[in-house]
Amino acid sequence: MTTGAVSRSNSASQNNEETIVRYTFGERVNHWIGALSYIYLLMTGLAFWSPYLYWLAAVVGGGPTARFWHPWFGLIFTATQFWTFKAWRRDMGINDADRAWGKAIPDYVENEDEKLPPVGRFNFGQKIFFWGIFYSVILLLLSGVALWYTETLPWSLRFLRFAAILIHSSVALITIGLFLIHVYMSAVLEQGSFGSMIHGYVTRAWAWTFHRTWYYDVIGKPRP
Amino acid sequence: MSQAATELIRISGHAGVVPGKGLNREFQVCKLVDTTTCIGCKACEVACLEWNGYTFTETTFDNSYQTMPETAWNYWNLIKFNEHERADGTMMLLMRKDQCMHCADPGCLAACPADAAIVQYANGIVDFQEANCIGCGYCMTGCPFNIPKFDPPSRKVFKCTLCNDRVSVGLEPACIKACPTGCLHFGVKSEMKELAETRAAQLRTNSGFQDAGVYDPAGVGGTHVIYVLHDAKHPELYGGLPRDPQIPWSVRLWKGPLKWIGNLAMVGGIVGMALHYMRFGPKKEEPIPPNANADPDAGRRP
Numbered sequence: 446m447t448t449g450a451v452s453r454s455n456s457a458s459q460n461n462e463e464t465i466v467r468y469t470f471g472e473r474v475n476h477w478i479g480a481l482s483y484i485y486l487l488m489t490g491l492a493f494w495s496p497y498l499y500w501l502a503a504v505v506g507g508g509p510t511a512r513f514w515h516p517w518f519g520l521i522f523t524a525t526q527f528w529t530f531k532a533w534r535r536d537m538g539i540n541d542a543d544r545a546w547g548k549a550i551p552d553y554v555e556n557e558d559e560k561l562p563p564v565g566r567f568n569f570g571q572k573i574f575f576w577g578i579f580y581s582v583i584l585l586l587l588s589g590v591a592l593w594y595t596e597t598l599p600w601s602l603r604f605l606r607f608a609a610i611l612i613h614s615s616v617a618l619i620t621i622g623l624f625l626i627h628v629y630m631s632a633v634l635e636q637g638s639f640g641s642m643i644h645g646y647v648t649r650a651w652a653w654t655f656h657r658t659w660y661y662d663v664i665g666k667p668r669p
Numbered sequence: 670m671s672q673a674a675t676e677l678i679r680i681s682g683h684a685g686v687v688p689g690k691g692l693n694r695e696f697q698v699c700k701l702v703d704t705t706t707c708i709g710c711k712a713c714e715v716a717c718l719e720w721n722g723y724t725f726t727e728t729t730f731d732n733s734y735q736t737m738p739e740t741a742w743n744y745w746n747l748i749k750f751n752e753h754e755r756a757d758g759t760m761m762l763l764m765r766k767d768q769c770m771h772c773a774d775p776g777c778l779a780a781c782p783a784d785a786a787i788v789q790y791a792n793g794i795v796d797f798q799e800a801n802c803i804g805c806g807y808c809m810t811g812c813p814f815n816i817p818k819f820d821p822p823s824r825k826v827f828k829c830t831l832c833n834d835r836v837s838v839g840l841e842p843a844c845i846k847a848c849p850t851g852c853l854h855f856g857v858k859s860e861m862k863e864l865a866e867t868r869a870a871q872l873r874t875n876s877g878f879q880d881a882g883v884y885d886p887a888g889v890g891g892t893h894v895i896y897v898l899h900d901a902k903h904p905e906l907y908g909g910l911p912r913d914p915q916i917p918w919s920v921r922l923w924k925g926p927l928k929w930i931g932n933l934a935m936v937g938g939i940v941g942m943a944l945h946y947m948r949f950g951p952k953k954e955e956p957i958p959p960n961a962n963a964d965p966d967a968g969r970r971p
Contacts, residue, residue: 508803595806596819607919651954
């Protein structure tokens, strides 16, 4: 773990462009395995969701192929998210600063970030995303196994099929919502975020602007 | 269907009426199974295997005449036996030929996500097109009769075709042809329904079966396989025939409101984010003020 390692300087505030490690190599590799497997799951899942999107299955090799691989990619995605849970769960606890940030969320939406209370490595929105995906993955895994081997469920346990089909589709929709917001915020809205998941670095100014408590933790200045 | 091509509506140079014009032909086919005259000989099972080219599968013994618990991907037609003890202590062997019911409102078709893997013909036959089947098994979730069965090696689902290949060339289904007692009938739906009602009335009047009746469940829009039962009030006695079969509410919810809520949310979300970006633009990092180290709250507006 080298998260937070910083290139030392005597006058921190004068070095806006100096970089801080935000995501380790392992975190980045895990993220992109998860991202690519989720995109596959999204395409094939949407193909099964609506006849108007069934062509998406053709893009990845046709309906039967999509049906064959979807569960396996689901296992890969699940593994990446469990690893994420193991690596980040301590950073994802919701504290008083997060609750204050949550109350000020209209300022965040309107890009009035300077009005927001300072937050740590992850803000309240990111924490909601993390826990939302984590619990969704558990539900998707359980319902997904029931759908994967539907034929082995005896007729007397058919309520499991009914439950699985509703849980899998509605929880998948929740993850789609989270995914869209995640992609928009990190790849489009917040400049500097996308690159940090590729090369691992953010600038000091970025850290100071968006994750000020974390910034001070990293550069080793005590917070009053 | 095919008959429509031979039905004339105009004839050139022809005096008088057009023969057959306006004739109402019914194309809805129906299989009638009279459980009261079935002897459980399984000739229909053999005929089904023969016609469809499947071999016998291993049977299981459960201390009854039941050869296997339910139909299989390559065994579409199975007699369900039930040793039923009546209120007066006498025993009745209830026998019902179990197969696809060819529902007017088929749950398998409603649940299926694959383009043209399940089709419903105008004559009422619901048929699986295995070439288009992706093997997801959703049809098994949608069916209220436990009929579609999955074949793991081919990853396809199979069921009774109502001998669509025979019916389309004017033949009766193989099971009907094989029945030695005449408990199986095949014809247009209205005539089969009439025959079934006649038989049920006969059972009520002459044979002392007060509750005899016809099984043509309305919950799935009626079926293209109908039964005459000695006891239509307790269809579950006949090898678990559901009393009021419906497409499961979870499947209706999933394919109905949930789909529209989900689609609106997805499109709405994308549009919303585009509007947000146009209205508020990107979030940019700000330079750290010179006094930031002394006062971490510097630069934060009150």
